[in-house]
Amino acid sequence: MVRIDAHVHAFAPEQVNRRAAIADSDATFAEMYESPNARLATPAEVVAAVEAASFDGAVTAGFAFSSPDEIACQNDALAILASDPRFVALATVNPSVSGWESMAESALDWAAGFGELRPWNQGWDPLGPRGHALCELAAAHGAVLLWHVSEQFGHEYPGKWGGITPVELWKLAVAHPWTQMVAAHQGGGLAWAAQMPEVRESLLSISFDTAATTLLYDQESVSRLIDAVGVERVLFGSDYPMLGIADQYAKTVKHLDTDTRSAVGGDNAKRLFFERFTS
Numbered sequence: 001m002v003r004i005d006a007h008v009h010a011f012a013p014e015q016v017n018r019r020a021a022i023a024d025s026d027a028t029f030a031e032m033y034e035s036p037n038a039r040l041a042t043p044a045e046v047v048a049a050v051e052a053a054s055f056d057g058a059v060t061a062g063f064a065f066s067s068p069d070e071i072a073c074q075n076d077a078l079a080i081l082a083s084d085p086r087f088v089a090l091a092t093v094n095p096s097v098s099g100w101e102s103m104a105e106s107a108l109d110w111a112a113g114f115g116e117l118r119p120w121n122q123g124w125d126p127l128g129p130r131g132h133a134l135c136e137l138a139a140a141h142g143a144v145l146l147w148h149v150s151e152q153f154g155h156e157y158p159g160k161w162g163g164i165t166p167v168e169l170w171k172l173a174v175a176h177p178w179t180q181m182v183a184a185h186q187g188g189g190l191a192w193a194a195q196m197p198e199v200r201e202s203l204l205s206i207s208f209d210t211a212a213t214t215l216l217y218d219q220e221s222v223s224r225l226i227d228a229v230g231v232e233r234v235l236f237g238s239d240y241p242m243l244g245i246a247d248q249y250a251k252t253v254k255h256l257d258t259d260t261r262s263a264v265g266g267d268n269a270k271r272l273f274f275e276r277f278t279s
């Protein structure tokens with residue numbers, strides 16, 4: 001059984017060392033990572049964690065920095081990780097910055113897509129011209145967009161707000177049916193709307209990951225997600241290093257049968273990210 005974690009995060013080692021200074025200049029980073037208790041992982045630590053969990057690979061994203069310098073620093077580290085065939089990486093991009101499109105296109109030399117996208121934290125409207133341009137760029141290159149979906153319900157947590165809303169993501173999917181997207185955190189409620197036949201039809205380009213499920217949803221939520229959107233479009237993701245890979249996997253797949261575990265725990269991510277982007 002292939003096991004892939006479709007949602008982990010890494011920072012460049014020098015960014016881990018500069019945590020306090022970065023927090024002074026990036027409000028979203030400060031909200032999520034200023035506390036020394038918030039874990040930051042380097043690419044080497046991601047590799048070690050994947051191996052320790054006996055996983056075959058992972059899809060690694062960075063953080064939606066605003067500063068082009070921090071984006072470049074982080075992307076350099078992710079590019080090195082992506083040279084390991086067990087890993088695909090998603091580049092960080094900020095469509096608010098002029099010249100972002102050429103930076104994004106060059107990142108696709110090593111990246112399978114972009115994410116974890118936090119449009120409102122970076123100051124761009126996902127349904128505005130920059131959001132549409134990003135979707136078109138992704139579709140043109142076969143790149144995948146991983147969105148932080150902000151649930152409009154429930155408890156507060158650092159980093160909850162500033163992603164895309166479920167309604168915005170649905171509208172983008174309607175406008176860009178050829179853009180492959182992943183809705184993080186079970187889509188923040190978007191899966192419920194898949195019970196409306198025309199919405200279900202318009203969400204066929206979207207996969208849903210389980211990142212941070214144990215912090216957000218109840219134990220049966222993954223089974224209901226699978227019922228709502230189809231087993232082939234649910235991806236196990238841990239949100240490492242905030243949560244442990246093996247622990248999240250055990251809890252997330254607990255109620256699933258063997259075939260469903262295979263699909264959710266690795267086969268779906270392999271098809272979406274690895275077979276299309278690695279040789």
Ligand SMILES: [Zn+2]
Pocket residue numbers: 116147148149184185211
């Ligand atoms: Zn997220």
